[in-house]
Amino acid sequence: xxxxxxxxxxxxxxxxxxxxxxxxxxxxxxxxxxxxxxxxxxxxxxxxxxxxxxxxxxxxxxxxxxxxxxxxxxxxxxxxxxxxxxxxxxxxxxxxxxxxxxxxxxxxxxxxxxxxxxxxxxxxxxxxxxxxxxxxxxxxxxxxxxxxxxxxxxxxxxxxxxxxxxxxxxxxxxxxxxxxxxxxxxxxxxxxxxxxxxxxxxxxxxxxxxxxxxxxxxxxxxxxxxxxxxxxxxxxxxxxxxxxxxxxxxxxxxxxxxxxxxxxxxxxxxxxxxxxxxxxxxxxxxxxxxxxxxxxxxxxxxxxxxxxxxxxxxxxxxxxxxxxxxxxxxxxxxxxxxxxxxxxxxxxxxxxxxxxxxxxxxxxxxxxxxxxxxxxxxxxxxxxxxxxxxxxxxxxxxxxxxxxxxxxxxxxxxxxxxxxxxxxxxxxxxxxxxxxxxxxxxxxxxxxxxxxxxxxxxxxxxxxxxxxxxx
Amino acid sequence: xxxxxxxxxxxxxxxxxxxxxxxxxxxxxxxxxxxxxxxxxxxxxxxxxxxxxxxxxxxxxxxxxxxxxxxxxxxxxxxxxxxxxxxxxxxxxxxxxxx
Numbered sequence: 001x002x003x004x005x006x007x008x009x010x011x012x013x014x015x016x017x018x019x020x021x022x023x024x025x026x027x028x029x030x031x032x033x034x035x036x037x038x039x040x041x042x043x044x045x046x047x048x049x050x051x052x053x054x055x056x057x058x059x060x061x062x063x064x065x066x067x068x069x070x071x072x073x074x075x076x077x078x079x080x081x082x083x084x085x086x087x088x089x090x091x092x093x094x095x096x097x098x099x100x101x102x103x104x105x106x107x108x109x110x111x112x113x114x115x116x117x118x119x120x121x122x123x124x125x126x127x128x129x130x131x132x133x134x135x136x137x138x139x140x141x142x143x144x145x146x147x148x149x150x151x152x153x154x155x156x157x158x159x160x161x162x163x164x165x166x167x168x169x170x171x172x173x174x175x176x177x178x179x180x181x182x183x184x185x186x187x188x189x190x191x192x193x194x195x196x197x198x199x200x201x202x203x204x205x206x207x208x209x210x211x212x213x214x215x216x217x218x219x220x221x222x223x224x225x226x227x228x229x230x231x232x233x234x235x236x237x238x239x240x241x242x243x244x245x246x247x248x249x250x251x252x253x254x255x256x257x258x259x260x261x262x263x264x265x266x267x268x269x270x271x272x273x274x275x276x277x278x279x280x281x282x283x284x285x286x287x288x289x290x291x292x293x294x295x296x297x298x299x300x301x302x303x304x305x306x307x308x309x310x311x312x313x314x315x316x317x318x319x320x321x322x323x324x325x326x327x328x329x330x331x332x333x334x335x336x337x338x339x340x341x342x343x344x345x346x347x348x349x350x351x352x353x354x355x356x357x358x359x360x361x362x363x364x365x366x367x368x369x370x371x372x373x374x375x376x377x378x379x380x381x382x383x384x385x386x387x388x389x390x391x392x393x394x395x396x397x398x399x400x401x402x403x404x405x406x407x408x409x410x411x412x413x414x415x416x417x418x419x420x421x422x423x424x425x426x427x428x429x430x431x432x433x434x435x436x437x438x439x440x441x442x443x444x445x446x447x448x449x450x451x452x453x454x455x456x457x458x459x460x461x462x463x464x465x466x467x468x469x470x471x
Numbered sequence: 472x473x474x475x476x477x478x479x480x481x482x483x484x485x486x487x488x489x490x491x492x493x494x495x496x497x498x499x500x501x502x503x504x505x506x507x508x509x510x511x512x513x514x515x516x517x518x519x520x521x522x523x524x525x526x527x528x529x530x531x532x533x534x535x536x537x538x539x540x541x542x543x544x545x546x547x548x549x550x551x552x553x554x555x556x557x558x559x560x561x562x563x564x565x566x567x568x569x570x
Contacts, residue, residue, distance in 0.1 A: 082546075098546040234530035299507040310484060317485065319561060324552035330562040331485075339487035347486055351477065352500055354484040356507075368510040371519055408499055409506055 001471070002164050004070055004218045011057055011069060018057060018069025018113070022050035025071045025115055028162045037137045038147075038156035040076050041084055042116040049113045056111075067225065068111030073157040073166035076117045077124055077200040078209065080104050083114075087200045088132035089122045091341030092322045101198020102233065103167065103209050103226040110225045118166055119153030122343045123313065124174055124202045126150050127414045128405065131345045136402060139181060142441045145399040148178030154212050155182040165213045165222055169199055171206045172301055173394075173418025176430035179212050180394035180446025183432050185463065186212050187219045188418075190453050191425035192237035194223070195230035203308040204235075206422040215471070216431060216463030223456065242454030247461040253279060253449075254289035254387035263413060264396040267436035268445050272393045275433040275447050279391075279466070289383045289390065293376045297420035300376070302412060303356050303369035304423065309346075310353025316341060348408065377424045384452040389462060392417040394430040394446035398438060417448060427451050429459040431467040472501045 010016035026047060033039050053069035060068075074080060077087040079097035086092040100108070108114075121131040129137040129152025137152045139145040140160035147156040151168025155178035158166050168175040170188040179186025187210040194209050201207065211222035230236045255276065260269065276286050318324035318337030325336040342350070356365035383390065395414055405411040421428040433447035451458045474493045477500065481488040488496070544557065553560035 095550060096546070098543055098550065231532040234532075293513070296509055296513065299509045302503060302507050303510065314485075318552065320559060321547075321550035321552075330564055332487075333562060334485040335482075335487040338485055342486065347488075347492075348496060348499060350484045350486065351480045351496060352503060354480050355472075355500070355504070358480075358483065364511055365507065368513055369507075371515045372510050372513050374519060375513060375515075409502055412503075 001214055002161060003213070003215050004067065004164050004221060005215070007070060007164060008066070012062060018050040018053035019047070021069065022047050022071060022113065022115070025162055028160070029116065032140070032160050032162065035138065035143060036140055036156050036160055037135050038118055038153045038160060038162070039073070039116040040086065040088065040119050040134045040153070043083070043114060046071065046113050046115045053111065053113065065109070065111030066221065067107065070112050070165070071115045071163045072107060072112045073116055073118050073154060073163045074104070074114055075151055075154050075166070075168050076120050077169060078104065078167060079198040079200075080114060080117075083117060085117065085200070086133070087123045088120045088134055089341065089343065089346070090133045090323060091316050093133065095322050097198075099198060102195035102230045104198060106226050106228075107167075107222075112225075115163060116157075118151070118157050121150035121152070122346050123200065123309075124150040124169055124171055125309070125345050125349055127173070127177055127411050128400070128402075129153060129178075130402065131343055133343060138402070139399050141183060142399065142438075142443060145401055145443070146181065148181035148395075148399060150174040151212065152178050155179060155184055155186075158182070158184055158212050158214065165211055165218060167209060167222075167226075168212050169202075169207055169209050170422065171203045172305060172422050173415040175210045175212060176394050176418050176428060176446065176448060177414060179430045180432075180444070181399035183444030184212050184214060185216050185219045185467070186210065186430045186446070187223055187459070188421060188428050189223060189227065189456055190237075190242070190427040191422075192235050192241070193227045193427070193456060195228070195233040195236045197230055197232035201312040203305040203422075204312060205308060206305060208422075215468050216429070216460055217468055219429070219463070220460040223460075227456075242452070245452055245455035245458045247458055248388065250283050250285070251388040251462065252285040252287060252386070254287055254383055254390045256291045256294060256390065256392065257288045259291065259294055259392065259417070263416070264393065265398070265436070268393050268395070268397060271434040271436060271445055272447065276391070282466070287387060289387060291379055291383060291390075291420075293372060293379050294420045296372055297376060297423055298412065298416050300369040300372040301415070301419040301423055302352070303365050304373065306349040306353030307357050307366050307369075308353070310350045310357065313342075313346070313350055345408070373423050376420060380424050380426065381452075388451075389455070389458065390450040392448050392450070393433075394418065394448040398436050398443040398445050421448075421450055426453055427456045427459055429463050431463055472497050472504065
């Protein structure tokens with residue numbers, strides 16, 4: 001299997017070098033990506049870095065940095081100094097990052113080599129990678145279908161076998177949902193566990209960066225490299241912020257059965273029930289839990305997120321960087337630049353966010369959505385007194401067809417199980433739970449495990465036992 | 472939410488909208504708003520008035536310059552749509568009477 005752990009082993013045994021691996025990675029991308037379009041930019045100088053890594057590995061052996069020579073793909077909204085970072089938008093089509101994101105510095109210090117920048121929904125707004133200014137990304141498992149989104153390019157880059165790991169960002173499910181559609185492991189950390197410095201902000205109270213990988217062990221390794229307090233992000237947290245979440249032999253898992261009635265695909269539902277049977281056979285306990293407010297989660301999300309979007313994207317005004325459309329006066333420069341630079345979904349969310357924050361509507365929408373958030377958090381804390389983790393399918397359906405969801409609300413509903421996690425700030429892990437068949441093609445579907453705040457390590461322990469060990 | 476409401480939101484958010492844009496957005500945004508209205512059923516009490524999401528404590532860092540002077544200046548200037556020497560060029564905001 002194409003994992004960091006296996007590559008590291010092969011490097012140390014001398015049967016593979018970072019240089020040989022990188023040659024294969026770049027050749028793979030060249031051969032497969034014309035069709036898939038997972039990458040916006042590919043960095044050819046990665047080969048030079050791989051040569052250096054090969055020498056370093058020969059000298060340092062087991063003492064070398066844990067990711068030395070490992071090729072990693074990075075989403076197009078995470079800054080790497082000197083590289084074009086467009087967030088898949090016309091607005092930033094030619095923008096070169098002027099500094100490194102904290103997670104980039106940390107991955108680099110651990111020896112990782114960045115091979116390219118992956119496609120995404122414009123400014124991370126979408127669930128299909130269809131809204132990119134740089135064209136759609138196809139699902140490598142069935143190229144009539146979407147890879148999910150917004151980190152669809154990152155998921156496709158791993159799923160097509162080019163890289164063992166790609167980094168994504170998750171505001172409402174943008175790592176977990178593409179992981180589910182592409183048969184991968186995807187992890188959304190506890191809010192604050194990973195620095196947001198150098199991530200292009202979408203919903204600042206929701207955004208977290210995380211890995212897409214083939215195994216839970218790889219996701220854990222990458223997360224541990226990226227995580228930690230950062231003075232450059234004042235919402236980042238120390239590891240001891242929350243009370244310790246223990247690792248156990250046998251767990252009690254809560255299933256919010258009432259949530260799994262409407263709009264869930266029958267095949268996904270059956271696969272999920274079979275997964276629950278496997279858990280019981282392994283000696284874990286399954287109990288039903290009630291999370292009545294989670295049903296309102298999607299509604300609260302589509303208030304809070306656009307509100308934060310409308311504020312965060314105000315910075316793209318044609319003055320300091322990015323697209324600038326010439327006009328007679330300053331106001332017209334703003335209005336024309338934003339009209340030309342943003343795509344439809346981005347405009348829709350900015351307008352919606354402006355509405356829910358405007359005087360007269362603020363209390364009825366934004367105020368109520370924030371109230372929903374704090375009530376959801378209370379509700380969740382009570383449930384976590386009784387169970388160790390909550391399980392849901394990651395998405396209500398397998399990957400849908402390109403162009404299938406033209407109605408924005410239909411697209412939003414794909415995130416029904418993932419958004420409550422971001423609204424409440426808890427960590428969640430998605431890994432494949434089985435396959436469903438569509439038109440003769442087997443498509444993977446993911447299961448989502450949600451732990452209490454600070455329970456990131458519990459999720460990795462659960463995932464390694466339930467997924468990695470049974471691969 | 473009618474076309475004029477959308478155009479007004481466009482002005483507030485500094486996005487020029489054509490009539491066609493405004494038409495489409497008015498339908499879509501109306502549908503989204505009627506969907507998200509369900510949050511209005513949530514009743515809070517006195518205790519809920521303070522938002523509880525996120526850990527709340529002060530975060531400070533030392534107010535020190537951590538980079539060498541000018542280490543970012545050239546790159547940042549290069550990203551500006553219009554610059555002159557070490558300055559960003561912007562449009563005149565105040566107009567004289569003759570203009």
